[in-house]
Amino acid sequence: MRALRTLALLPLTLLLLLAPPAFADGLYQVEVIVFRQSGEPVPASQPAPDDWAQGALPIDVGGERATALNSEAAKLKAANGYQVLLHKAWSQNLSGSASRVALSTGGEQFGHFPVEGTLSLKQARFIDVEADLWVNQFDASGLLQGSERIRQDSRLKTGELTYLDHGSLGLLIRVSPL
Numbered sequence: 001m002r003a004l005r006t007l008a009l010l011p012l013t014l015l016l017l018l019a020p021p022a023f024a025d026g027l028y029q030v031e032v033i034v035f036r037q038s039g040e041p042v043p044a045s046q047p048a049p050d051d052w053a054q055g056a057l058p059i060d061v062g063g064e065r066a067t068a069l070n071s072e073a074a075k076l077k078a079a080n081g082y083q084v085l086l087h088k089a090w091s092q093n094l095s096g097s098a099s100r101v102a103l104s105t106g107g108e109q110f111g112h113f114p115v116e117g118t119l120s121l122k123q124a125r126f127i128d129v130e131a132d133l134w135v136n137q138f139d140a141s142g143l144l145q146g147s148e149r150i151r152q153d154s155r156l157k158t159g160e161l162t163y164l165d166h167g168s169l170g171l172l173i174r175v176s177p178l
Helices: 002-018 070-075
Strands: 026-037 082-094 099-105 115-123 127-138 144-156 162-165 169-177
Touching: 026 115, 026 127, 070 082, 082 099, 082 115, 082 127, 082 169, 127 169, 144 162, 144 169
Parallel strands: none
Antiparallel strands: 026 082, 026 169, 099 115, 115 127, 127 144, 162 169
């Protein structure tokens, strides 16, 4: 009897092993809020490197989307001890191999922006994110004087808002299917 049950389950087992993954490539909306938390800034040991984008492509202008986390961003106001530094949303294809985008905001000064960095996303059962962002300070002549850095890896659930923490910076991210 046990042998018959095992034989009956064999085709199902083979089907599951040979079937394509249930998590196929897809188009997602990615939304990121980078903010400063109250307290003393925690400077990075070195300022942002000149090759901060490390070959990552900027967000395509056609891929930019309207932000949806506006109520969350509104709560991050100075009266509550926060300052929003970057708030962007865009569409991006995700797959099993990592895709990296370069994020920046503010006026460029000698190849650097007030906020700059990369975000790498990879889709599997969950979505893996690697955030490497710099918040830069410039002197009166526009030269990079110092930086803060938030570098975090995390596993995200699709559609769920996730908070990444740093001593003086924070990052909210949500990745939702389109």
